[in-house]
Amino acid sequence: MNAKTLFEKVWEQHEVVPETADTPAVLYIDLHLVHEVTSPQAFSLLREQGLKVRRTDRTLATMDHSTPTDPDEIFGRVPIKVESAARQVKELEKNCGEFGVELLGLGSDQRGIVHVIGPELGATQPGKTIVCGDSHTATHGAFGALAFGIGTTEVGHVLATQCLLQRRPKTLAIEVKGRLPESVTAKDLILAIIGKIGVSGGTGHVIEYRGSAIEALSMDERMTVCNMSIEAGARAGMIAPDETTFAYLKGRRFAPQGTAWDKAVAEWRKLPSDPGARFDRVVEIDATSLEPMISYGTHPGMVVPISGSVPERANDAVHAKSLAYMGLSGGEKLIGKPIQVVFVGSCTNARLSDLELAAKVMRGRRVADGVRALIVPGSQQIKREAEARGLAKIFTDAGAEWRESGCSMCIGMNGDLVAKGQYAVSTSNRNFEGRQGTGARTLLASPATAAAAAITGRVTDPRDFLG
Ligand SMILES: CC(C)[C@H](C(=O)O)[C@@H](O)C(=O)O
Numbered sequence: 001m002n003a004k005t006l007f008e009k010v011w012e013q014h015e016v017v018p019e020t021a022d023t024p025a026v027l028y029i030d031l032h033l034v035h036e037v038t039s040p041q042a043f044s045l046l047r048e049q050g051l052k053v054r055r056t057d058r059t060l061a062t063m064d065h066s067t068p069t070d071p072d073e074i075f076g077r078v079p080i081k082v083e084s085a086a087r088q089v090k091e092l093e094k095n096c097g098e099f100g101v102e103l104l105g106l107g108s109d110q111r112g113i114v115h116v117i118g119p120e121l122g123a124t125q126p127g128k129t130i131v132c133g134d135s136h137t138a139t140h141g142a143f144g145a146l147a148f149g150i151g152t153t154e155v156g157h158v159l160a161t162q163c164l165l166q167r168r169p170k171t172l173a174i175e176v177k178g179r180l181p182e183s184v185t186a187k188d189l190i191l192a193i194i195g196k197i198g199v200s201g202g203t204g205h206v207i208e209y210r211g212s213a214i215e216a217l218s219m220d221e222r223m224t225v226c227n228m229s230i231e232a233g234a235r236a237g238m239i240a241p242d243e244t245t246f247a248y249l250k251g252r253r254f255a256p257q258g259t260a261w262d263k264a265v266a267e268w269r270k271l272p273s274d275p276g277a278r279f280d281r282v283v284e285i286d287a288t289s290l291e292p293m294i295s296y297g298t299h300p301g302m303v304v305p306i307s308g309s310v311p312e313r314a315n316d317a318v319h320a321k322s323l324a325y326m327g328l329s330g331g332e333k334l335i336g337k338p339i340q341v342v343f344v345g346s347c348t349n350a351r352l353s354d355l356e357l358a359a360k361v362m363r364g365r366r367v368a369d370g371v372r373a374l375i376v377p378g379s380q381q382i383k384r385e386a387e388a389r390g391l392a393k394i395f396t397d398a399g400a401e402w403r404e405s406g407c408s409m410c411i412g413m414n415g416d417l418v419a420k421g422q423y424a425v426s427t428s429n430r431n432f433e434g435r436q437g438t439g440a441r442t443l444l445a446s447p448a449t450a451a452a453a454a455i456t457g458r459v460t461d462p463r464d465f466l467g
């Protein structure tokens with residue numbers, strides 16, 4: 001038998017027409033997720049050409065990027081303040097209505113960040129091809145799906161045909177051996193991986209994360225890892241489905257039910273890479289020696305262990321420019337650096353277990369004077385669960401702000417912003433110049449590290465609080 005990787009199995013099951021030297025492959029798409037930022041032009045294209053959405057039953061829309069997180073704006077008690085955001089929200093409502101696409105709209109109790117709600121509703125499943133006009137679609141690969149971010153023109157193609165033109169990527173295995181130490185999170189792991197392979201380390205490849213440390217992760221943690229595959233330059237990230245995956249999915253809204261469930265699980269069990277399957281590249285990481293990580297620069301590869309210092313790179317103009325933006329100098333220690341904002345949220349780290357971790361640090365403590373701490377659940381469902389479990393109260397008692405779900409401060413387009421020159425410890429995935437607002441300085445880290453910074457007002461080792 002020809003040993004195959006997980007990626008190869010999913011790819012080949014969806015290849016309608018294989019690629020040739022001159023033409024990309026035609027791939028069938030099982031699930032198309034839609035949000036308000038990258039869909040307006042795609043729907044216009046359909047309208048211009050007199051086309052319908054080919055499979056409305058395989059298309060699901062939500063609102064997340066432009067949605068405010070203030071309940072008064074969300075529930076229509078006051079108008080949405082950011083005008084461009086209000087327009088996008090309206091347009092998605094209109095487009096979904098006109099084309100018959102299910103929309104988890106502003107008032108929906110199933111609404112949330114697109115990469116949080118797909119899995120939460122069980123729409124994300126092993127072996128599926130999943131696309132969305134959004135780079136962090138890689139998140140869904142945590143279930144053993146092949147999930148790509150696509151551009152607006154491609155969103156139009158998929159809406160009209162349920163197919164996508166794609167060049168076949170190469171495969172990269174990232175083998176994570178050992179076990180993560182106590183108080184070192186999945187976020188620290190993925191930041192360490194990107195620090196090691198670099199922001200273009202995965203270019204042209206689909207990553208499969210594997211090994212004992214990956215198998216030990218919960219679904220929430222696997223999603224955190226796969227989410228940032230794109231920050232390593234990869235097309236997608238995947239993790240083989242296993243009992244953890246099946247247990248997560250069982251009983252969710254879109255998951256197969258009854259005998260269809262048993263049949264699906266039997267198929268999903270065939271997906272993991274066969275013994276002896278070959279990858280184009282293999283990288284090994286030892287989980288046992290990892291520490292909590294933090295970024296210091298303006299791309300996610302610029303990371304160090306939290307106890308470390310900003311690297312010195314003489315004659316590196318790009319490094320120097322980045323440090324100038326960040327207001328940091330080579331050789332400077334990160335621990336103890338004063339910060340002004342803390343953001344716990346985003347499709348990387350806004351699931352229930354992330355909020356639990358932040359709450360563990362903040363319980364019975366107060367946010368430091370002069371620090372703004374914003375905690376934004378990844379979905380309305382997570383919001384309700386966090387409230388039911390008393391997490392929200394821990395945050396508000398500590399003096400943090402607790403909001404409606406959405407992308408929020410991860411991206412400066414919905415009104416949640418970091419001011420010029422301020423330092424924000426953020427659990428999101430991107431730290432580019434201006435990402436959280438003009439002149440904002442982002443330090444990427446885990447929910448534990450972010451919560452610890454909120455309490456002390458400085459970059460802090462989360463192990464001081466967690467042991
Ligand atoms: C707005 C959207 C297209 C964008 C993406 O593709 O990733 C956003 O989600 C981001 O994280 O930068």
Ligand code: SF4
Pocket residue numbers: 064065113115134136346347348406407410411428429
């Ligand atoms: S939370 Fe951030 S990274 Fe995720 S989809 Fe929204 S803007 Fe993109």
